[in-house]
Amino acid sequence: MNTSATAAASASKSGRAKIGLFKYVAKNRALYLMLLPGLLYLLIFKYIPLLGSVLAFKEYDIFQGIWDSPWVGLQWFEELFKYERFTRLIANTLIISLYQLIFSFPAPILLACLLNELRINSYKRIVQTVLYLPHFLSWTIIFGLAYVLLSVRMGLVNQVVEYFGYEKIQFLLEPAYFRGMIVLSGVWKDMGWSSIIFLAALAGINPVLYEAGRIDGAGRWRQFLHITLPGILPAIVILLLLRIGNILDLGFEHIYVFLTPITYQVGDVLDTFQYRAGVIEGQYSFTTAIGLFKSVIGFVLLVTANKISNKLTGDGLY
Template sequence: MAAPGLLFFLLFKYFPLWGLLLAFQNYSPYLGFWDSEWVGLKYFNEFFTNPDFMQLFRNTMAISLLNIFFFFPIPIVVALLLNEVRKLAFKKIVQTVIYLPHFLSWVIIVGICFLIFGQGSGVINQLIAESGGQKIEFMTEPNLFWAMLTAQSIWKEAGWGTIIFLAALAGINSELYEAAQIDGASRWQQAMNVTLPGIKSTIIVLLILRLGQVMDVGFEQIYLMMSGPVAHLADVFDTYAYRVGIQQGRFGYATVAGLFKSVVGLILVVMSNRLAKKFGEEGLY
């Protein structure tokens, strides 16, 4: 039963590690891995001294931190609210509705956003214009761009993220709630003193895993949302690696950007796991 999962990781996670050799080579597809010219740390020096590096780092960290502070808690809150619903039919309908966006591609999600918030024919701007107001450039306004990305992520993935937390909530001993009710605890007090402590370990593990992806903010969404007015805010390591590596053919240089992301994620996972253990939690390993 574990074979499909192991095969997936071997094919898509471990075998591609050979590609890290490109970071130390002036890679040519015609010469291959072993015959391409070795350049040592040339691309690393070029990457970290590039004037674009700080902008890429700022954009990536800003988008990722917004997701951590605003997106990460939403599935927890939604799971807690769904856990309090007693009508099973209503609960299933709500779950189906909030799960649905997860199965839509980012192309569809961004397309819907343009239909709703677009400056020309967007529904919101048409209502604003009809009411005598001035249209707002939701999709191209720099001050709103990061907020739009975060809102899209919440809409698409928050419902799907509740699955793990609902499973954790189902594992809480019902006798704890009965004891709290006997002691006169309100529903809010039960949530704070029984429910949240019961899923605390799950929250910590998922937070550690999320920190490991802090440099991975999603290529497809940002690439689709990128336009001239917001390009300086949208350009992240993923889009930069695509532009330099695929469009310009600088495979070795683009590999450095990907390797940097992975190293930062590994460091954050190790540090956050040690911090969690220091505070008495089980952590990830």
């Protein structure tokens, strides 16, 4: 008797909860309709393509299709790890990612803090617009500008070098300069655009905190250390964690337009190798294995970094 009564009460409570959920969704249907395109985008372009990861474990035959192609297990991962230039690919990828983490990641933070100090709004808007513009240029155009500046034949920089009596430098063909060009071009292109997030975080800091700091005698530097930096720290942590999770993804277009056979030893990364093996040579299963390898490594790094961040700062993605 008690058992049946408990079950009936539980069913009644569950029914009321469902009715309440339906009423809540109906009440906020406009918000859910606005959310629908984003959910459809994630489903169609992010989750459904995950089914294609099965190619990493098959000998893909274009005539047999994905599901009828024969299974080969971990063969493609073994070939990747045995590849003679695998160590070089991983080293180049990690080194360039580390350079970007050290130099590219802090750049928009510093820029946002500097822009936040500007008090003339018209001048501030002009500076922001100028700094945002490179983000909308393609990497092909960026390389064209780099060629105009750095080429031996007509480069402005080499003309200045020659004017001072030095020999012209092969910036675009010299391996020693390749990684520096990649980092600097990335900073120039995306620094302004990436600073938008940090400017929004700065705008969310209560101005009363700065007034209290000035009353207590804190100068600009101490205000930055004790008010500004803690205020934008959650945004910094989240973006840093996302960057760590994508440490093996450098951006194919960025590397490819600058890469030449002479600079392969320092610039050939997993993304460019994946393009050659997949698009040019048609090794679809092999390149799927490379992509899956990158995703697993990124996921492990993201989870690990998130745990460390939660312990050290109290902030994280989850």
